[in-house]
Amino acid sequence: MALSDDLRDLYQQVILDHSRSPRNHGRLEGEGCLHVHGDNPTCGDEIDVWVKIGPEGQVEDIKFEGQGCAISQASASMMTVKMKGADAARLRTLMQDFRAVVTGEGQVQDEDALGELTLLEGVQKFPQRVKCATLAWRAVEQALQQSQSGGHA
Amino acid sequence: MPDLSHLRADFPILHQQVGEHPLIYFDSAASSQKPRQVIDALVHYYERDNANVHRGLHELSNRSTANFENVRARVARFIGAAQAEEIIFTRGTTEGINLVAHAWTSQFLQKDDIVIVTGMEHHSNLVPWQLATQRCGAVLKHVPILDDGTLDLEELEHLLTNGPVKLLACVHISNSLGTVNPVRDICARASALGITTLVDGAQAVGHVPVNVQDIGADFYVFSGHKMCAPTGIGVLYGRLDLLSQLPPWHGGGEMIESVTLEQSTYKAAPARFEAGTPDIAGVIGLGAAIDYLEGVGLENIQAHGRELTAYAVAKLVELPGLRLLGPPPPADRASLAAFTLACAHTHDLVEFANTQGLALRGGHHCTQPLMKRFKAPGTSRASFYLYNTQAEVDRMIDILRQAISFFS
Numbered sequence: 001m002a003l004s005d006d007l008r009d010l011y012q013q014v015i016l017d018h019s020r021s022p023r024n025h026g027r028l029e030g031e032g033c034l035h036v037h038g039d040n041p042t043c044g045d046e047i048d049v050w051v052k053i054g055p056e057g058q059v060e061d062i063k064f065e066g067q068g069c070a071i072s073q074a075s076a077s078m079m080t081v082k083m084k085g086a087d088a089a090r091l092r093t094l095m096q097d098f099r100a101v102v103t104g105e106g107q108v109q110d111e112d113a114l115g116e117l118t119l120l121e122g123v124q125k126f127p128q129r130v131k132c133a134t135l136a137w138r139a140v141e142q143a144l145q146q147s148q149s150g151g152h153a
Numbered sequence: 154m155p156d157l158s159h160l161r162a163d164f165p166i167l168h169q170q171v172g173e174h175p176l177i178y179f180d181s182a183a184s185s186q187k188p189r190q191v192i193d194a195l196v197h198y199y200e201r202d203n204a205n206v207h208r209g210l211h212e213l214s215n216r217s218t219a220n221f222e223n224v225r226a227r228v229a230r231f232i233g234a235a236q237a238e239e240i241i242f243t244r245g246t247t248e249g250i251n252l253v254a255h256a257w258t259s260q261f262l263q264k265d266d267i268v269i270v271t272g273m274e275h276h277s278n279l280v281p282w283q284l285a286t287q288r289c290g291a292v293l294k295h296v297p298i299l300d301d302g303t304l305d306l307e308e309l310e311h312l313l314t315n316g317p318v319k320l321l322a323c324v325h326i327s328n329s330l331g332t333v334n335p336v337r338d339i340c341a342r343a344s345a346l347g348i349t350t351l352v353d354g355a356q357a358v359g360h361v362p363v364n365v366q367d368i369g370a371d372f373y374v375f376s377g378h379k380m381c382a383p384t385g386i387g388v389l390y391g392r393l394d395l396l397s398q399l400p401p402w403h404g405g406g407e408m409i410e411s412v413t414l415e416q417s418t419y420k421a422a423p424a425r426f427e428a429g430t431p432d433i434a435g436v437i438g439l440g441a442a443i444d445y446l447e448g449v450g451l452e453n454i455q456a457h458g459r460e461l462t463a464y465a466v467a468k469l470v471e472l473p474g475l476r477l478l479g480p481p482p483p484a485d486r487a488s489l490a491a492f493t494l495a496c497a498h499t500h501d502l503v504e505f506a507n508t509q510g511l512a513l514r515g516g517h518h519c520t521q522p523l524m525k526r527f528k529a530p531g532t533s534r535a536s537f538y539l540y541n542t543q544a545e546v547d548r549m550i551d552i553l554r555q556a557i558s559f560f561s
Contacts, residue, residue, distance in 0.1 A: 007505065010504070011559070043516055043531065044517055044530040045498075067530050068500075068530065069501045071500075126504065132500070
Protein backbone atom coordinates (compact mmCIF):
# COMPACT_ATOMS: atom_id res chain seq x y z
CA MET A 1 0.00 0.00 0.00
CA ALA A 2 1.38 3.37 -0.97
CA LEU A 3 1.94 5.92 1.75
CA SER A 4 1.19 9.50 0.90
CA ASP A 5 3.99 12.03 0.48
CA ASP A 6 2.32 14.24 3.09
CA LEU A 7 2.55 11.45 5.63
CA ARG A 8 6.19 10.76 4.82
CA ASP A 9 6.92 14.47 5.15
CA LEU A 10 5.16 14.59 8.50
CA TYR A 11 7.01 11.60 9.88
CA GLN A 12 10.51 11.93 8.47
CA GLN A 13 13.13 9.54 9.80
CA VAL A 14 14.82 12.27 11.82
CA ILE A 15 11.51 13.06 13.53
CA LEU A 16 10.80 9.41 14.28
CA ASP A 17 14.35 9.02 15.57
CA HIS A 18 13.96 11.94 17.99
CA SER A 19 10.62 10.59 19.20
CA ARG A 20 12.09 7.13 19.82
CA SER A 21 15.33 8.38 21.36
CA PRO A 22 14.65 11.81 22.79
CA ARG A 23 17.68 14.01 23.52
CA ASN A 24 18.02 15.95 26.78
CA HIS A 25 15.45 13.68 28.37
CA GLY A 26 15.16 13.97 32.14
CA ARG A 27 14.86 16.60 34.84
CA LEU A 28 16.94 19.45 36.17
CA GLU A 29 17.24 20.28 39.80
CA GLY A 30 18.86 23.05 41.76
CA GLU A 31 18.90 26.78 42.21
CA GLY A 32 17.46 28.85 39.38
CA CYS A 33 15.72 26.00 37.60
CA LEU A 34 12.34 26.70 36.11
CA HIS A 35 9.81 23.95 35.59
CA VAL A 36 6.71 24.24 33.42
CA HIS A 37 4.11 21.61 32.66
CA GLY A 38 2.24 21.83 29.39
CA ASP A 39 -0.54 19.71 27.96
CA ASN A 40 -2.97 19.43 25.09
CA PRO A 41 -6.09 18.39 26.98
CA THR A 42 -7.98 17.27 23.90
CA CYS A 43 -5.32 14.82 22.73
CA GLY A 44 -3.51 13.92 25.92
CA ASP A 45 -0.01 15.11 24.99
CA GLU A 46 1.92 16.12 28.08
CA ILE A 47 5.28 17.72 28.54
CA ASP A 48 7.39 18.86 31.48
CA VAL A 49 10.23 21.21 30.65
CA TRP A 50 13.02 22.20 33.04
CA VAL A 51 15.14 25.13 31.98
CA LYS A 52 17.98 27.01 33.63
CA ILE A 53 18.30 30.58 32.42
CA GLY A 54 21.59 32.39 33.03
CA PRO A 55 21.98 35.99 34.22
CA GLU A 56 22.16 37.29 30.62
CA GLY A 57 19.07 35.38 29.60
CA GLN A 58 20.97 32.52 27.97
CA VAL A 59 19.80 28.90 28.25
CA GLU A 60 22.38 27.21 30.46
CA ASP A 61 20.61 23.87 30.48
CA ILE A 62 17.30 22.39 29.40
CA LYS A 63 15.66 19.00 29.78
CA PHE A 64 12.21 17.56 29.28
CA GLU A 65 9.99 14.59 30.01
CA GLY A 66 6.66 13.83 28.49
CA GLN A 67 4.31 11.49 26.77
CA GLY A 68 2.34 12.00 23.64
CA CYS A 69 2.48 11.70 19.90
CA ALA A 70 5.70 11.44 17.89
CA ILE A 71 5.35 15.05 16.72
CA SER A 72 5.09 16.54 20.21
CA GLN A 73 7.94 14.47 21.62
CA ALA A 74 10.26 14.88 18.62
CA SER A 75 9.64 18.61 18.54
CA ALA A 76 10.52 18.85 22.25
CA SER A 77 13.69 16.82 21.76
CA MET A 78 14.84 18.83 18.74
CA MET A 79 13.97 22.06 20.54
CA THR A 80 16.20 21.27 23.52
CA VAL A 81 19.14 20.52 21.22
CA LYS A 82 18.83 23.91 19.55
CA MET A 83 18.07 25.88 22.70
CA LYS A 84 20.85 24.57 24.90
CA GLY A 85 23.48 27.29 25.08
CA ALA A 86 21.47 29.79 23.05
CA ASP A 87 21.67 33.42 24.17
CA ALA A 88 18.55 35.52 24.67
CA ALA A 89 18.51 36.99 21.15
CA ARG A 90 19.05 33.66 19.45
CA LEU A 91 16.37 32.09 21.62
CA ARG A 92 13.88 34.72 20.54
CA THR A 93 14.67 34.25 16.85
CA LEU A 94 14.51 30.49 17.21
CA MET A 95 11.06 30.64 18.73
CA GLN A 96 9.69 33.06 16.13
CA ASP A 97 11.23 31.10 13.27
CA PHE A 98 9.90 27.78 14.51
CA ARG A 99 6.38 29.16 14.72
CA ALA A 100 6.76 30.41 11.14
CA VAL A 101 7.91 26.95 10.01
CA VAL A 102 5.01 24.98 11.48
CA THR A 103 2.25 27.46 10.72
CA GLY A 104 3.53 28.68 7.35
CA GLU A 105 2.86 32.23 8.53
CA GLY A 106 5.58 34.85 8.76
CA GLN A 107 9.19 34.94 7.56
CA VAL A 108 11.96 32.69 8.77
CA GLN A 109 14.90 34.91 9.69
CA ASP A 110 17.62 32.35 10.29
CA GLU A 111 16.99 29.03 8.59
CA ASP A 112 20.47 27.72 9.33
CA ALA A 113 19.95 28.15 13.04
CA LEU A 114 16.75 26.09 12.86
CA GLY A 115 18.63 23.20 11.24
CA GLU A 116 16.64 19.97 11.37
CA LEU A 117 13.71 21.74 13.03
CA THR A 118 12.74 22.80 9.51
CA LEU A 119 11.78 19.14 8.97
CA LEU A 120 8.68 19.81 11.06
CA GLU A 121 7.42 21.93 8.17
CA GLY A 122 5.31 18.89 7.21
CA VAL A 123 2.96 19.80 10.06
CA GLN A 124 1.58 22.64 7.91
CA LYS A 125 -0.42 20.07 5.95
CA PHE A 126 -1.97 18.76 9.19
CA PRO A 127 -3.35 21.87 10.94
CA GLN A 128 -4.58 19.88 13.93
CA ARG A 129 -1.02 18.82 14.69
CA VAL A 130 0.39 22.34 15.02
CA LYS A 131 -0.51 22.34 18.69
CA CYS A 132 1.41 19.07 19.10
CA ALA A 133 4.51 20.55 17.46
CA THR A 134 4.36 23.73 19.54
CA LEU A 135 3.55 22.15 22.93
CA ALA A 136 7.09 22.18 24.33
CA TRP A 137 7.75 25.60 22.84
CA ARG A 138 4.76 27.09 24.59
CA ALA A 139 6.05 25.62 27.85
CA VAL A 140 9.42 27.36 27.33
CA GLU A 141 7.66 30.65 26.53
CA GLN A 142 5.82 30.30 29.80
CA ALA A 143 9.08 29.57 31.65
CA LEU A 144 10.68 32.66 30.15
CA GLN A 145 7.75 34.79 31.26
CA GLN A 146 8.18 33.40 34.76
CA SER A 147 11.87 34.13 34.61
CA GLN A 148 11.26 37.71 33.50
CA SER A 149 8.68 38.31 36.20
CA GLY A 150 11.14 36.89 38.72
CA GLY A 151 8.87 34.05 39.80
CA HIS A 152 10.10 30.50 40.08
CA ALA A 153 7.75 27.59 39.64
CA MET B 154 -23.26 -13.42 11.44
CA PRO B 155 -26.39 -12.04 9.75
CA ASP B 156 -25.41 -10.72 6.31
CA LEU B 157 -26.35 -7.04 6.39
CA SER B 158 -24.02 -5.96 3.59
CA HIS B 159 -26.99 -5.07 1.36
CA LEU B 160 -27.76 -2.23 3.81
CA ARG B 161 -24.67 -0.34 2.70
CA ALA B 162 -26.62 0.79 -0.36
CA ASP B 163 -28.89 2.75 2.01
CA PHE B 164 -26.03 4.93 3.29
CA PRO B 165 -24.95 7.38 0.58
CA ILE B 166 -22.02 8.76 2.58
CA LEU B 167 -20.21 5.41 2.69
CA HIS B 168 -19.66 5.38 -1.05
CA GLN B 169 -16.80 7.81 -1.32
CA GLN B 170 -13.03 7.86 -1.52
CA VAL B 171 -10.72 9.50 0.99
CA GLY B 172 -7.80 10.47 -1.21
CA GLU B 173 -7.14 7.33 -3.23
CA HIS B 174 -8.78 4.96 -0.77
CA PRO B 175 -12.36 3.90 -0.17
CA LEU B 176 -13.72 5.29 3.09
CA ILE B 177 -13.87 2.87 6.01
CA TYR B 178 -15.99 4.46 8.69
CA PHE B 179 -15.15 2.95 12.07
CA ASP B 180 -16.29 5.85 14.23
CA SER B 181 -19.97 5.11 14.72
CA ALA B 182 -19.65 5.21 18.51
CA ALA B 183 -18.97 8.93 18.11
CA SER B 184 -21.74 9.39 15.55
CA SER B 185 -23.44 6.97 13.20
CA GLN B 186 -24.11 7.54 9.52
CA LYS B 187 -27.66 8.14 8.26
CA PRO B 188 -29.59 6.00 5.81
CA ARG B 189 -31.35 7.47 2.81
CA GLN B 190 -34.68 6.78 4.54
CA VAL B 191 -33.84 9.19 7.38
CA ILE B 192 -32.45 11.84 5.02
CA ASP B 193 -35.60 11.54 2.88
CA ALA B 194 -37.82 11.95 5.94
CA LEU B 195 -36.07 15.23 6.77
CA VAL B 196 -36.41 16.48 3.21
CA HIS B 197 -40.07 15.45 3.12
CA TYR B 198 -40.72 17.23 6.40
CA TYR B 199 -39.20 20.49 5.23
CA GLU B 200 -40.76 20.25 1.76
CA ARG B 201 -44.25 19.22 2.84
CA ASP B 202 -45.04 19.47 6.55
CA ASN B 203 -42.91 22.17 8.17
CA ALA B 204 -44.78 24.21 10.80
CA ASN B 205 -44.55 24.73 14.52
CA VAL B 206 -46.14 22.12 16.75
CA HIS B 207 -48.88 22.35 19.36
CA ARG B 208 -49.94 25.91 18.67
CA GLY B 209 -51.45 26.30 15.24
CA LEU B 210 -54.88 25.36 14.03
CA HIS B 211 -53.92 25.23 10.40
CA GLU B 212 -53.32 22.17 8.29
CA LEU B 213 -49.53 22.18 8.37
CA SER B 214 -49.33 22.68 12.11
CA ASN B 215 -51.86 19.93 12.67
CA ARG B 216 -49.88 17.61 10.45
CA SER B 217 -46.59 18.53 12.07
CA THR B 218 -48.02 18.07 15.56
CA ALA B 219 -49.53 14.69 14.70
CA ASN B 220 -46.24 13.45 13.21
CA PHE B 221 -44.28 14.79 16.16
CA GLU B 222 -46.49 13.13 18.77
CA ASN B 223 -46.64 9.91 16.76
CA VAL B 224 -42.88 9.67 17.11
CA ARG B 225 -43.17 10.13 20.86
CA ALA B 226 -45.46 7.09 20.98
CA ARG B 227 -43.14 5.30 18.56
CA VAL B 228 -40.12 5.91 20.84
CA ALA B 229 -42.11 4.70 23.86
CA ARG B 230 -42.87 1.40 22.11
CA PHE B 231 -39.29 1.13 20.81
CA ILE B 232 -37.74 1.24 24.29
CA GLY B 233 -40.59 -0.44 26.15
CA ALA B 234 -41.84 2.58 28.09
CA ALA B 235 -45.31 2.23 29.63
CA GLN B 236 -46.64 5.37 27.96
CA ALA B 237 -45.74 8.15 25.57
CA GLU B 238 -45.85 10.78 28.35
CA GLU B 239 -42.67 9.25 29.74
CA ILE B 240 -40.70 10.31 26.66
CA ILE B 241 -39.11 13.76 26.81
CA PHE B 242 -37.34 15.04 23.73
CA THR B 243 -33.94 16.59 24.42
CA ARG B 244 -30.96 17.69 22.37
CA GLY B 245 -29.16 14.49 23.28
CA THR B 246 -27.88 12.30 26.09
CA THR B 247 -25.94 15.13 27.69
CA GLU B 248 -28.97 17.38 27.94
CA GLY B 249 -31.12 14.56 29.32
CA ILE B 250 -28.64 13.91 32.13
CA ASN B 251 -28.33 17.62 32.88
CA LEU B 252 -32.12 17.89 33.05
CA VAL B 253 -32.25 15.17 35.70
CA ALA B 254 -29.19 16.56 37.47
CA HIS B 255 -31.07 19.85 37.84
CA ALA B 256 -34.74 19.02 38.20
CA TRP B 257 -34.39 15.82 40.22
CA THR B 258 -31.61 17.04 42.50
CA SER B 259 -33.42 20.30 43.28
CA GLN B 260 -36.29 18.21 44.61
CA PHE B 261 -34.60 15.17 46.10
CA LEU B 262 -30.92 15.80 46.86
CA GLN B 263 -29.78 17.45 50.07
CA LYS B 264 -26.56 18.21 51.86
CA ASP B 265 -24.56 15.08 52.76
CA ASP B 266 -26.69 12.83 50.53
CA ILE B 267 -24.72 10.52 48.27
CA VAL B 268 -24.75 10.15 44.48
CA ILE B 269 -22.92 7.20 42.97
CA VAL B 270 -21.44 7.06 39.48
CA THR B 271 -19.02 4.56 37.99
CA GLY B 272 -15.39 4.96 36.96
CA MET B 273 -16.30 4.30 33.33
CA GLU B 274 -18.79 7.12 32.81
CA HIS B 275 -18.54 9.44 29.83
CA HIS B 276 -17.86 12.97 31.07
CA SER B 277 -21.51 13.70 30.29
CA ASN B 278 -22.61 11.34 33.06
CA LEU B 279 -19.96 12.54 35.48
CA VAL B 280 -19.58 16.31 35.25
CA PRO B 281 -23.33 17.08 35.69
CA TRP B 282 -23.22 15.05 38.94
CA GLN B 283 -20.09 16.84 40.10
CA LEU B 284 -21.88 20.15 39.53
CA ALA B 285 -25.11 18.95 41.15
CA THR B 286 -23.47 17.55 44.27
CA GLN B 287 -21.26 20.62 44.64
CA ARG B 288 -24.32 22.87 44.39
CA CYS B 289 -26.09 21.27 47.33
CA GLY B 290 -23.22 19.93 49.40
CA ALA B 291 -23.89 16.30 48.57
CA VAL B 292 -21.21 13.66 48.17
CA LEU B 293 -20.19 12.03 44.87
CA LYS B 294 -18.74 8.52 45.00
CA HIS B 295 -17.66 6.19 42.25
CA VAL B 296 -17.62 2.47 41.60
CA PRO B 297 -14.08 1.30 40.72
CA ILE B 298 -13.31 -0.59 37.53
CA LEU B 299 -11.61 -3.98 37.58
CA ASP B 300 -8.65 -4.82 35.36
CA ASP B 301 -10.91 -6.65 32.89
CA GLY B 302 -12.89 -3.47 32.30
CA THR B 303 -15.96 -4.50 34.30
CA LEU B 304 -17.50 -2.83 37.33
CA ASP B 305 -16.35 -3.86 40.80
CA LEU B 306 -19.78 -5.17 41.81
CA GLU B 307 -18.71 -6.02 45.35
CA GLU B 308 -17.64 -2.44 45.90
CA LEU B 309 -20.88 -1.26 44.29
CA GLU B 310 -22.87 -3.27 46.84
CA HIS B 311 -20.77 -1.76 49.61
CA LEU B 312 -21.35 1.76 48.29
CA LEU B 313 -25.09 1.26 47.81
CA THR B 314 -25.57 0.06 51.39
CA ASN B 315 -23.53 2.70 53.19
CA GLY B 316 -24.90 6.13 53.96
CA PRO B 317 -27.79 8.12 52.52
CA VAL B 318 -27.41 7.10 48.84
CA LYS B 319 -30.07 8.83 46.76
CA LEU B 320 -29.12 8.21 43.14
CA LEU B 321 -27.02 5.87 41.06
CA ALA B 322 -25.96 6.94 37.55
CA CYS B 323 -24.48 4.20 35.42
CA VAL B 324 -23.60 3.72 31.77
CA HIS B 325 -25.30 0.82 29.97
CA ILE B 326 -22.48 0.23 27.46
CA SER B 327 -19.08 1.86 27.89
CA ASN B 328 -17.99 4.00 24.93
CA SER B 329 -14.33 3.48 25.84
CA LEU B 330 -14.19 -0.17 26.84
CA GLY B 331 -17.19 -1.77 25.15
CA THR B 332 -18.21 -3.24 28.49
CA VAL B 333 -21.90 -4.18 28.71
CA ASN B 334 -22.91 -3.48 32.29
CA PRO B 335 -25.50 -5.66 34.09
CA VAL B 336 -27.83 -2.67 34.40
CA ARG B 337 -30.88 -4.84 35.05
CA ASP B 338 -29.33 -6.37 38.16
CA ILE B 339 -27.85 -3.07 39.25
CA CYS B 340 -31.16 -1.20 38.92
CA ALA B 341 -33.02 -3.99 40.73
CA ARG B 342 -30.62 -3.82 43.67
CA ALA B 343 -30.66 -0.01 43.81
CA SER B 344 -34.46 0.13 43.56
CA ALA B 345 -34.81 -2.41 46.37
CA LEU B 346 -32.81 0.01 48.52
CA GLY B 347 -34.99 2.96 47.46
CA ILE B 348 -32.25 4.50 45.34
CA THR B 349 -33.20 6.31 42.13
CA THR B 350 -31.41 5.09 39.00
CA LEU B 351 -30.31 6.77 35.78
CA VAL B 352 -28.87 4.71 32.94
CA ASP B 353 -26.89 6.29 30.10
CA GLY B 354 -27.93 4.32 27.02
CA ALA B 355 -26.08 6.38 24.40
CA GLN B 356 -24.14 3.36 23.10
CA ALA B 357 -26.96 0.87 23.63
CA VAL B 358 -30.16 2.10 21.98
CA GLY B 359 -30.25 1.19 18.31
CA HIS B 360 -27.45 -1.32 18.83
CA VAL B 361 -29.07 -3.85 21.15
CA PRO B 362 -32.71 -4.40 22.10
CA VAL B 363 -33.50 -2.08 25.03
CA ASN B 364 -36.55 -2.32 27.26
CA VAL B 365 -36.49 0.31 30.00
CA GLN B 366 -39.16 -1.41 32.10
CA ASP B 367 -37.30 -4.69 31.94
CA ILE B 368 -34.07 -2.91 32.91
CA GLY B 369 -36.00 -1.17 35.67
CA ALA B 370 -34.29 2.20 35.33
CA ASP B 371 -36.06 5.27 36.71
CA PHE B 372 -34.40 7.42 34.07
CA TYR B 373 -32.87 6.25 30.80
CA VAL B 374 -31.19 8.62 28.33
CA PHE B 375 -29.94 8.32 24.77
CA SER B 376 -29.07 10.28 21.62
CA GLY B 377 -30.52 10.00 18.15
CA HIS B 378 -27.31 10.58 16.22
CA LYS B 379 -25.67 7.36 17.39
CA MET B 380 -28.60 5.34 16.02
CA CYS B 381 -29.00 6.65 12.48
CA ALA B 382 -31.04 9.74 13.42
CA PRO B 383 -29.91 13.35 13.03
CA THR B 384 -27.70 15.20 15.51
CA GLY B 385 -29.45 17.47 17.98
CA ILE B 386 -32.21 15.10 19.05
CA GLY B 387 -32.24 12.81 22.05
CA VAL B 388 -34.57 11.23 24.55
CA LEU B 389 -34.97 11.24 28.29
CA TYR B 390 -37.21 8.47 29.53
CA GLY B 391 -38.50 8.92 33.07
CA ARG B 392 -41.03 6.94 35.06
CA LEU B 393 -44.17 9.06 34.96
CA ASP B 394 -44.79 9.07 38.71
CA LEU B 395 -41.24 10.36 39.18
CA LEU B 396 -41.47 12.95 36.38
CA SER B 397 -44.70 14.22 37.94
CA GLN B 398 -42.78 15.16 41.07
CA LEU B 399 -40.09 17.15 39.31
CA PRO B 400 -40.09 20.93 38.93
CA PRO B 401 -39.48 22.45 35.49
CA TRP B 402 -35.91 22.93 34.33
CA HIS B 403 -36.04 25.43 31.47
CA GLY B 404 -38.82 28.01 31.46
CA GLY B 405 -40.47 29.33 28.32
CA GLY B 406 -43.25 28.73 25.87
CA GLU B 407 -44.91 25.37 25.53
CA MET B 408 -44.24 24.24 29.12
CA ILE B 409 -46.79 26.49 30.86
CA GLU B 410 -50.51 26.33 31.61
CA SER B 411 -51.08 29.95 32.55
CA VAL B 412 -48.76 32.89 33.01
CA THR B 413 -49.18 36.17 34.84
CA LEU B 414 -46.52 38.81 35.24
CA GLU B 415 -45.82 37.44 38.70
CA GLN B 416 -45.96 33.67 38.33
CA SER B 417 -46.88 30.70 36.20
CA THR B 418 -48.33 27.24 36.41
CA TYR B 419 -46.84 24.42 34.43
CA LYS B 420 -48.04 21.63 32.25
CA ALA B 421 -47.51 18.00 33.20
CA ALA B 422 -44.72 15.90 31.69
CA PRO B 423 -43.54 15.70 29.03
CA ALA B 424 -44.49 19.29 27.99
CA ARG B 425 -43.23 20.65 31.33
CA PHE B 426 -39.69 19.72 30.27
CA GLU B 427 -39.86 20.84 26.65
CA ALA B 428 -39.74 24.63 26.74
CA GLY B 429 -39.51 26.40 23.40
CA THR B 430 -39.87 25.15 19.86
CA PRO B 431 -38.44 21.64 19.77
CA ASP B 432 -36.23 20.10 17.09
CA ILE B 433 -39.25 18.96 15.09
CA ALA B 434 -37.25 17.79 12.09
CA GLY B 435 -34.95 15.90 14.44
CA VAL B 436 -37.91 14.13 15.99
CA ILE B 437 -39.23 13.20 12.54
CA GLY B 438 -35.76 11.91 11.65
CA LEU B 439 -35.64 9.92 14.89
CA GLY B 440 -38.94 8.29 14.00
CA ALA B 441 -37.61 7.35 10.57
CA ALA B 442 -34.44 5.94 12.16
CA ILE B 443 -36.48 3.75 14.50
CA ASP B 444 -38.54 2.50 11.55
CA TYR B 445 -35.32 1.71 9.71
CA LEU B 446 -33.65 -0.10 12.61
CA GLU B 447 -36.75 -2.10 13.45
CA GLY B 448 -37.02 -3.04 9.80
CA VAL B 449 -33.55 -4.56 10.01
CA GLY B 450 -34.31 -6.02 13.43
CA LEU B 451 -32.49 -5.13 16.65
CA GLU B 452 -31.58 -8.78 17.24
CA ASN B 453 -29.93 -8.88 13.82
CA ILE B 454 -28.06 -5.65 14.49
CA GLN B 455 -26.89 -6.93 17.85
CA ALA B 456 -25.75 -10.28 16.43
CA HIS B 457 -23.96 -8.59 13.55
CA GLY B 458 -22.19 -6.16 15.90
CA ARG B 459 -21.23 -8.87 18.33
CA GLU B 460 -19.76 -11.17 15.71
CA LEU B 461 -18.02 -8.46 13.72
CA THR B 462 -16.42 -7.20 16.94
CA ALA B 463 -15.35 -10.70 17.98
CA TYR B 464 -13.82 -11.13 14.52
CA ALA B 465 -11.95 -7.81 14.85
CA VAL B 466 -10.80 -8.47 18.41
CA ALA B 467 -9.40 -11.91 17.50
CA LYS B 468 -7.28 -10.29 14.78
CA LEU B 469 -6.30 -7.21 16.77
CA VAL B 470 -4.85 -9.12 19.71
CA GLU B 471 -2.46 -10.91 17.35
CA LEU B 472 -0.79 -7.65 16.35
CA PRO B 473 2.61 -7.05 18.00
CA GLY B 474 2.57 -4.51 20.82
CA LEU B 475 -1.20 -4.14 20.79
CA ARG B 476 -2.97 -3.85 24.12
CA LEU B 477 -6.73 -4.26 24.07
CA LEU B 478 -8.77 -2.45 26.70
CA GLY B 479 -12.05 -3.77 28.03
CA PRO B 480 -13.42 -7.24 28.60
CA PRO B 481 -11.21 -9.94 27.02
CA PRO B 482 -12.94 -12.47 24.78
CA PRO B 483 -15.23 -14.30 25.02
CA ALA B 484 -16.97 -11.83 27.35
CA ASP B 485 -19.90 -9.91 25.91
CA ARG B 486 -18.62 -6.70 24.37
CA ALA B 487 -20.38 -3.96 22.47
CA SER B 488 -19.49 -3.09 18.88
CA LEU B 489 -16.18 -1.44 19.57
CA ALA B 490 -12.57 -2.22 20.29
CA ALA B 491 -10.20 0.27 21.89
CA PHE B 492 -6.48 -0.38 22.03
CA THR B 493 -3.02 1.07 22.36
CA LEU B 494 0.06 0.28 20.29
CA ALA B 495 3.48 0.14 21.89
CA CYS B 496 5.16 1.77 18.89
CA ALA B 497 2.79 4.65 18.19
CA HIS B 498 0.76 7.18 20.11
CA THR B 499 -2.93 7.12 19.20
CA HIS B 500 -2.77 10.40 17.29
CA ASP B 501 0.06 9.19 15.13
CA LEU B 502 -1.85 6.00 14.42
CA VAL B 503 -5.12 7.76 13.67
CA GLU B 504 -3.32 10.21 11.39
CA PHE B 505 -1.70 7.29 9.57
CA ALA B 506 -5.03 5.46 9.27
CA ASN B 507 -6.70 8.56 7.88
CA THR B 508 -4.27 8.71 4.99
CA GLN B 509 -5.45 5.19 4.11
CA GLY B 510 -9.13 6.12 4.20
CA LEU B 511 -9.74 4.55 7.62
CA ALA B 512 -11.66 6.67 10.13
CA LEU B 513 -10.66 5.68 13.67
CA ARG B 514 -11.12 7.73 16.80
CA GLY B 515 -8.12 8.57 18.93
CA GLY B 516 -7.88 10.21 22.33
CA HIS B 517 -9.47 9.88 25.72
CA HIS B 518 -13.03 9.47 24.37
CA CYS B 519 -14.42 11.85 27.02
CA THR B 520 -13.44 9.37 29.73
CA GLN B 521 -10.29 10.87 31.22
CA PRO B 522 -10.61 9.14 34.62
CA LEU B 523 -10.82 5.79 32.84
CA MET B 524 -7.68 6.53 30.80
CA LYS B 525 -5.91 7.31 34.05
CA ARG B 526 -7.23 4.11 35.59
CA PHE B 527 -5.71 2.08 32.75
CA LYS B 528 -2.57 4.25 32.54
CA ALA B 529 -3.20 5.01 28.88
CA PRO B 530 -2.62 8.55 27.60
CA GLY B 531 -5.35 7.77 25.11
CA THR B 532 -6.56 4.89 22.99
CA SER B 533 -7.40 4.23 19.37
CA ARG B 534 -10.95 3.05 18.94
CA ALA B 535 -12.62 1.18 16.10
CA SER B 536 -16.38 1.16 16.48
CA PHE B 537 -18.78 -0.67 14.21
CA TYR B 538 -22.37 -0.47 13.13
CA LEU B 539 -24.74 -2.36 10.91
CA TYR B 540 -23.15 -1.11 7.68
CA ASN B 541 -19.62 -2.35 8.47
CA THR B 542 -18.17 -5.56 7.04
CA GLN B 543 -15.53 -8.20 7.71
CA ALA B 544 -13.70 -7.04 4.58
CA GLU B 545 -13.37 -3.60 6.18
CA VAL B 546 -11.99 -5.18 9.35
CA ASP B 547 -9.45 -7.12 7.26
CA ARG B 548 -8.41 -3.88 5.60
CA MET B 549 -8.04 -2.20 9.01
CA ILE B 550 -5.74 -4.99 10.16
CA ASP B 551 -3.60 -4.50 7.01
CA ILE B 552 -3.39 -0.78 7.70
CA LEU B 553 -2.45 -1.36 11.34
CA ARG B 554 0.30 -3.79 10.31
CA GLN B 555 1.62 -1.16 7.93
CA ALA B 556 1.48 1.47 10.67
CA ILE B 557 3.37 -0.79 13.07
CA SER B 558 6.17 -1.29 10.58
CA PHE B 559 6.22 2.46 9.80
CA PHE B 560 6.47 3.60 13.42
CA SER B 561 8.63 0.78 14.82
